[in-house]
Amino acid sequence: MSETQKETSVLGSSAVMAAGTVVSRFSGFLRSTLLAAALGTQLHADVFTIANTVPNMLYILLAGGVFNAVLVPQLVRAMKHDEDGGAAYTDRIITLAGLFLAGVTALLVIGAPWLMRLYLDGAFFTEPFTAQRESVIAFARLCLPQVFFYGMFVLVGQVLNARDRFGPMMWAPIANNVIAVAVLAAYLVLFGPASGDELCGGYTAGQEWLLGLGSTVGIAVQLLVLLPYLRAAGVSFRPRFDFRGSGLGHTLRLGVWTVAFVIVNQVAYTVVVRLASSGTAEAALACGQSSASSGTGYTIYSGAFLLVMVPHSIATVSLATAVLPRLSRAAADDDLPRLAAQVAATTRTALALILPFALLLPAIALPLANVVFRYGAASRTYADFAVSLALFAPGLVFFTVHYLMLRGFYAIERTRTVFWVQCVIAATNIALAVLVTSHVDPQHTAPGLVVAYAGSYAVGAVCSYLLLRSVLGGLETPVLVRFAVRMLIASGVAAAGAWGFREVLLAVWPLGDGKVQALTLLAGSGVADLALLLLAARVMRITEVTEVVGLVTSRLRR
Numbered sequence: 001m002s003e004t005q006k007e008t009s010v011l012g013s014s015a016v017m018a019a020g021t022v023v024s025r026f027s028g029f030l031r032s033t034l035l036a037a038a039l040g041t042q043l044h045a046d047v048f049t050i051a052n053t054v055p056n057m058l059y060i061l062l063a064g065g066v067f068n069a070v071l072v073p074q075l076v077r078a079m080k081h082d083e084d085g086g087a088a089y090t091d092r093i094i095t096l097a098g099l100f101l102a103g104v105t106a107l108l109v110i111g112a113p114w115l116m117r118l119y120l121d122g123a124f125f126t127e128p129f130t131a132q133r134e135s136v137i138a139f140a141r142l143c144l145p146q147v148f149f150y151g152m153f154v155l156v157g158q159v160l161n162a163r164d165r166f167g168p169m170m171w172a173p174i175a176n177n178v179i180a181v182a183v184l185a186a187y188l189v190l191f192g193p194a195s196g197d198e199l200c201g202g203y204t205a206g207q208e209w210l211l212g213l214g215s216t217v218g219i220a221v222q223l224l225v226l227l228p229y230l231r232a233a234g235v236s237f238r239p240r241f242d243f244r245g246s247g248l249g250h251t252l253r254l255g256v257w258t259v260a261f262v263i264v265n266q267v268a269y270t271v272v273v274r275l276a277s278s279g280t281a282e283a284a285l286a287c288g289q290s291s292a293s294s295g296t297g298y299t300i301y302s303g304a305f306l307l308v309m310v311p312h313s314i315a316t317v318s319l320a321t322a323v324l325p326r327l328s329r330a331a332a333d334d335d336l337p338r339l340a341a342q343v344a345a346t347t348r349t350a351l352a353l354i355l356p357f358a359l360l361l362p363a364i365a366l367p368l369a370n371v372v373f374r375y376g377a378a379s380r381t382y383a384d385f386a387v388s389l390a391l392f393a394p395g396l397v398f399f400t401v402h403y404l405m406l407r408g409f410y411a412i413e414r415t416r417t418v419f420w421v422q423c424v425i426a427a428t429n430i431a432l433a434v435l436v437t438s439h440v441d442p443q444h445t446a447p448g449l450v451v452a453y454a455g456s457y458a459v460g461a462v463c464s465y466l467l468l469r470s471v472l473g474g475l476e477t478p479v480l481v482r483f484a485v486r487m488l489i490a491s492g493v494a495a496a497g498a499w500g501f502r503e504v505l506l507a508v509w510p511l512g513d514g515k516v517q518a519l520t521l522l523a524g525s526g527v528a529d530l531a532l533l534l535l536a537a538r539v540m541r542i543t544e545v546t547e548v549v550g551l552v553t554s555r556l557r558r
Contacts, residue, residue, distance in 0.1 A: 029307075032306060032372065033373060034181060034185060036373045036375065036378035037188065037193055038191075038194065038377060039193075040194050040377035040381065041300055041373070041377075041382075041385075042297075042299070043132065043201075044194050044377075045194075046277055046280045046299050047135050047203070049299050050120070050273060052139065052215050053298070054119055054144070055144050055150065055219075056150055058108060058147050060262055061266040088240060090235060090237075094156075095240050095241060105145055105147045109144045112141045112144060113137050118270055118274070119270060121275075121277040121281050123278065123282070124136070139211070139212045141212075143216055146215070153219070153222055153226065156227070156230055159230065159235060160229060160230065161325070163234070172222050173222055175221045175225050179214065179217060180215065183211065191204075193376035194377040261419040261422045268425070268426035268427075268433075271429075271430050272449055272452075273298055275434070275437050277298055278297070278445065279296050279443075280296070280298075282442040283443070295442030296388070296444065300384050300385055300446040301449055303385055304385050304389045304392055307372065307385075308361070311396070312399065316403055328411050331412045336472050337473070340408075340474055343405070347480065348479075348483050348544045349544050351397070351484065351544075352542065352544035352545045355397060355484075355487050356491040356529065358394065358396050359491045359494070360495050360526070361389060361390060361393040362390040363499050363525055364498070364502075364525050364526070365385075365387075366511075366518075367518035367525075368386075368518075369383060370382060370383075370513065370518035371515065373385055374513065374518075387446075391450040392450050392453070395450065395454030398461040402421075402425075405461070405464035409468060412471070417467055421463050425456045428455060428460075432455045432456060433448070436451055489536070489540070490540055493533075494530070494532040494533035497529060498526070501525050502525055533545070
């Protein structure tokens with residue numbers, strides 16, 4: 001197979017995953033919209049959002065790094081070299097992971113009251129916040145079983161990915177989002193949107209059970225959706241407990257550095273969540289007053305992050321997931337030039353999609369926040385999302401480069417290097433987050449944390465790129481630099497066109513809160529940006545853009 005054919009194959013596999021991600025993200029947007037409409041964006045919302053986020057953070061802390069990065073190369077090697085095609089190795093991995101996750105999840109549920117002290121600002125443990133504290137602990141107990149289901153979902157998904165079955169893992173989260181949407185719709189019917197003093201209060205027992213248990217059921221169903229595909233891929237799981245001398249030791253040794261990487265990353269994220277919770281806690285005394293300025297906290301930060309990461313999820317994750325088995329095969333063959341070429345090509349393709357969005361985002365941040373979040377309890381505070389959305393744009397570009405460099409390190413099993421790079425990122429993030437949030441008012445807590453995120457990944461992208469280039473003997477840097485310059489010019493021209501459309505429209509139609517105007521701004525700016533980008537890419541012969549466009553149009557014709 002020629003290099004062009006291989007690249008087309010990667011793009012094709014990525015397109016399958018991207019399609020699933022688009023549908024998944026759309027249903028995720030509906031979930032976020034209903035969540036903001038029901039709970040608002042202030043302390044009331046943070047109580048549930050933080051408790052429902054902690055299980056995913058803990059799964060990543062306990063096993064996510066190993067499952068996401070180390071297992072695919074090890075599974076590929078087992079399939080290639082073991083006489084049984086890696087069947088016994090896969091059975092042992094699933095058995096060991098299931099036992100580990102079940103035991104840890106039980107301990108976490110028992111220790112929920114102490115656990116939440118790590119993630120919440122100290123104000124939550126003072127007298128004025130008794131109701132909120134009790135609610136967040138109740139939510140944690142109901143949501144923490146998600147740790148087991150998250151872990152098994154990713155493990156089964158990676159077993160499928162190692163067999164080049166990429167679609168199911170990308171489509172399965174839709175089932176979770178459908179359940180989440182149904183739960184939130186039921187919540188709105190039964191309890192209505194929060195208002196007044198409720199925007200900074202706790203929850204009733206009925207509200208806690210509906211939201212907490214409903215969230216956990218959604219993650220469990222997400223796992224169950226994958227199981228039929230596992231059998232269809234030829235995996236007939238049988239529990240195996242003969243772990244000694246089976247090769248798992250090598251996997252776990254590789255995982256030690258990945259676990260250390262994740263611990264450092266999650267320490268930084270724990271600091272971010274804790275600082276974010278302080279923004280809404282500090283503003284709680286004025287909560288519900290129409291004349292008061294609301295604080296911004298974790299709900300604003302995570303909601304903006306969700307929107308900004310859509311192109312990353314559609315483009316970068318899909319590309320990286322499709323290319324990781326190929327990187328692993330190149331590493332197994334000790335073909336570092338081929339591995340370097342594949343990382344470089346994937347980086348250029350990802351940036352061809354990410355850079356235009358990043359430059360467009362400031363122009364569409366406010367109407368995007370209007371369309372997604374201005375409903376119910378969030379009607380008064382939806383504009384708080386806009387600043388964080390715009391500030392996330394450069395961080396998205398830096399994170400994309402860093403993310404793809406890590407795939408190269410994982411393929412050659414350089415997990416120790418990844419750990420040290422992450423130490424630098426985490427230290428930078430913590431230092432910037434503490435510095436910035438200590439000098440801003442509660443209203444600007446979330447934007448301050450976004451600035452810290454962007455700064456930390458700017459440092460991380462430079463470090464990881466230079467190190468991987470040194471290890472692989474090059475990453476086609478001159479080609480990347482020429483591509484980046486042309487891509488920035490094309491994206492800048494496109495973004496300028498989008499801004500021009502926005503200004504012309506606002507000159508004849510003054511800015512308001514209406515949905516029609518917001519949708520017109522979004523659609524018009526997006527069309528202007530895309531048209532100018534494609535024109536500039538054709539004139540400047542940016543093949544990475546034309547290849548993606550060709551793939552999309554060919555699939556649409558089919």
